[in-house]
Every structure is written in structure tokens, then in C-alpha cells.
Amino acid sequence: MRIVIAGAHGQIARELGRLLVAADNDVAGLIRNPDQAPDLEMDSVAPVVLDLENSTTEDVTQVLTGADLAVFAAGAGPGSSVARKDSVDRAGAVLFAEAAEQAGVGRLIQISSMGTDTVRGGQRPEGLADAMYAYLVAKLAAEEDLEARAALDWTIVRPGMLTNGDPVGLVELAVDVPQNTIPRRDVAAVLAELISSRRGGGQVLELVTGTESIPDAVASLPVAL
Numbered sequence: 001m002r003i004v005i006a007g008a009h010g011q012i013a014r015e016l017g018r019l020l021v022a023a024d025n026d027v028a029g030l031i032r033n034p035d036q037a038p039d040l041e042m043d044s045v046a047p048v049v050l051d052l053e054n055s056t057t058e059d060v061t062q063v064l065t066g067a068d069l070a071v072f073a074a075g076a077g078p079g080s081s082v083a084r085k086d087s088v089d090r091a092g093a094v095l096f097a098e099a100a101e102q103a104g105v106g107r108l109i110q111i112s113s114m115g116t117d118t119v120r121g122g123q124r125p126e127g128l129a130d131a132m133y134a135y136l137v138a139k140l141a142a143e144e145d146l147e148a149r150a151a152l153d154w155t156i157v158r159p160g161m162l163t164n165g166d167p168v169g170l171v172e173l174a175v176d177v178p179q180n181t182i183p184r185r186d187v188a189a190v191l192a193e194l195i196s197s198r199r200g201g202g203q204v205l206e207l208v209t210g211t212e213s214i215p216d217a218v219a220s221l222p223v224a225l
Contacts, residue, residue, distance in 0.1 A: 001025045001026070001068040001069060001195075002025070002026045002027075002028070002066055002067045002068050002069075003020055003025050003026070003027050003028070003067065003068065003069045003070070003071065003195070004027075004028045004029075004030065004048075004063060004064055004067045004069075004070045004071070004105075005017060005027065005028070005029045005030065005045075005070075005071045005073055006030045006052065006070070006071065006072045006073060006074045006092070006096050007030065007031075007072070007073040007074025007075060008028075008029025008030055008031055008040055008045060008047070008073070009029070009031050009033070009036040009039060009040065010073055010074070010075065011164070011184045012073055012111065012162075012184045012187050012188050012191070013029065013071070013073040013188075014039070014040075014043060014045075015184065015185050015188035015189075016071065016073070016188040016191050016192060017029055017040070017043050017045040018043050018045075019188060019189065019192040020192060020195065021043065021044045021045060023192070023196060025195075026046075027044075027045045027046065028045065028046040028047075028048050028063070028067075029045045029046065029047055029048065030048050030050050030052070030063065030074070031047055031048070031049055031050075032049070032050070032051045032052070032053075033049075034047075034049045037049065048063055050063060052074060052088065052091075052092035052095055052096065053084075053087050053088060053091070053092060055095070057095060057098050057099050057102065059099075060095055060096060060098075060099035061099040061102045061103045063099075064099050064100050064103035064105050065103045065104070066103075067100075067103065067105050068105070068106060068107070069105065069106065069107045069108070069109070069195060070096065070100045070105050070107070070108045070109075071108070071109045071110075071111070071191065071195075072092075072093050072096050072097070072108065072109070072110040072111060072142075073111045074088055074089075074092050074093070074096075075088060075089055075111075076088040076089055076135075078131075080131075082130060082131060082134040085131070085134045085135045085138045086134065086137075086138050088138075089135060089138035089139055089142060090137075090138035090139075090141045090142050093110060093142035093145070093146070094141075094142060094145045096108075097110075097142075097145060097146050097149055097152065097154075100152060101149055101151050101152055105152070106152075106153055107152065107153040107154070107155075107198075107201070108146065108152050108153075108154050108155075109154070109155045109156075109157065109191060109194060109195070110142065110143070110146055110154065110155070110156050110157070111157055111159070111187075111191075112139045112140075112142065112143050112156050112157065112158045112204075113135070113136065113139050113158055113159065114158045114159065114160050114161075114179065114206055114208075115136050115158075116136050116139050116140040116143060116158065117140075118136065119133065119136045119137050119140055120140060143156050143204065147204070153201045153202070154201070154202065155194060155200040155201060155202070155203055155205065156203070156204040156205065157187070157190065157191065157194075157205050157207055158204065158205065158206045158207065159182050159187045159206075159207045159208070160177075160179060160180050160181055160182050160206070160207065160208035160209075161179075161180075161181045161182070162181070162182065162183075162184050162187070163181050163182065163183050163184070164183070164184060165183045166183065166185075167183050167185040167186045167189065168183060168186055168209050169186065169189070169213060169214060170209060170210055170211055170212060170213060170214075171186060171190060171207060171208065171209060171210045171212060171213075171214055171217050172206075172207070172208050172209070172210025172211070172212065172217070173190060173205055173206070173207050173210075173212070173217040173218065173221075174205065174206060175203065175204065175205065175206065176206060177206040177207070177208050177210070178208070179208070180208035180209055180210070181208065181209060182207060182208050182209045183209070186209065186214070187207060189214050190207055190214055190217070190218065193214050193215060193218040194218055194221075197218050197219065197221075197223075198223055199218050199219070199221040199222060199223055200218065200221045200222070201222065201223070202222075203221065203222070205221075
């Protein structure tokens with residue numbers, strides 16, 4: 001399979017790239033900073049320097065043409081401005097999905113975040129910082145855009161609070177799960193399992209550390225179209 005990952009230098013994305021390459025997939029990774037290219041090459045992921053904030057749909061479509069599957073793992077990052085949370089986490093995701101549709105990519109997996117439902121309808125939980133509110137609003141808008149794209153077989157994954165701890169290999173993966181943490185490497189493993197199994201199509205799935213093995217958790221999901 002040819003797979004393109006947006007935000008390919010992020011911690012989850014790099015681990016996912018390694019897993020996909022190990023499974024004999026042809027993987028390309030979109031990065032904004034050309035200095036990150038050697039890291040991807042070390043992972044046997046083909047770097048593509050492309051800034052989603054300053055690219056057209058045609059630019060991204062060209063990269064995605066011929067891909068079987070796309071993964072949106074990009075994000076402005078925790079120290080970014082409110083404006084960049086909108087331009088990357090929302091607008092970048094929308095651009096990527098639009099390009100995937102135009103390129104004829106069959107499936108798109110988008111990494112979102114737990115908590116997006118708390119800002120639905122313009123609600124703002126008490127005490128939520130401006131930056132986190134902007135982040136959740138952007139992620140929710142990206143989710144809603146993707147859910148409306150009938151031409152794509154999509155899956156949205158909402159991880160809980162991310163950690164850099166060692167992978168546990170046990171998760172809870174469902175439409176609604178209790179708040180919990182999850183190691184980034186376990187998130188990557190779940191994404192790789194979703195891709196290889198072709199399960200989870202048309203679903204918004206929350207993901208945290210739990211008690212079920214990753215293969216078993218994914219096997220309980222419907223097969224993607």
C-alpha cells in the first residue's frame with residue numbers, strides 16, 4: 001500500500017511510519033521543515049517538504065495522487081498561537097481531506113483529540129484556557145468536515161492525554177470511553193492495526209489505555225468499505 005502521512009515528524013507519526021514500513025508499505029511523509037528530512041529517511045519514509053499552511057489544494061492533491069490511504073497527524077503544537085491552531089489543526093486538516101478526495105484516495109484516518117464534544121455548539125467548559133479551547137474548536141471543525149465527505153472512507157481517532165511512557169499494548173477503543181492517558185507509541189500501534197485490518201470505517205473512536213489487546217480492540221470494529 002502507498003500511504004501518505006501529514007505531520008510525519010511528530011512523535012506518533014514517526015512511530016507509525018516505522019510500523020508501516022516494517023509491514024512492507026510504501027510510506028511518504030509531509031513535513032514543513034526540510035531539516036527533518038534526514039530523520040524520515042532514517043525511518044525509510046520518503047520525505048515530502050510541503051507546508052499545509054501555505055499550499056493549495058492542487059499542491060497537496062499532486063502528492064496524494066496514487067496513494068491508497070492518507071493519515072492526518074499534523075498539529076500546530078502545544079506552544080502555538082490560537083491563530084495557528086486554526087490554520088493547522090482545522091484548515092490544514094480540511095485542505096488535506098479535500099486533496100485526498102480529489103486525488104481519489106480511498107481512506108483517510110484523522111488524529112483528533114478527546115474533549116472535542118465539550119465545545120460542540122460553541123460551549124466552553126469553565127476554566128478552559130484560550131489555547132486549549134481554540135485547539136478543541138479546531139479539531140471539532142476538522143472532524144465535522146471529514147464526516148461530511150461521502151467520497152472518503154474515514155476514521156477519526158481521539159486519543160486521551162498523551163504520554164511518552166513505554167507502550168502498554170492494552171487499550172480501550174470505542175465511541176465513548178472514560179478519560180485516561182495513553183502512550184504515543186500505543187496510539188501509533190492502534191493506527192497501524194486500523195490500517196492493516198481495514199476496520200473502523202465511518203467511526204469516531206476514543207482511545208485510552210485499557211485492558212484489551214490492540215488486535216482484539218480493533219478486531220471488534222466493523223470492516224471499512
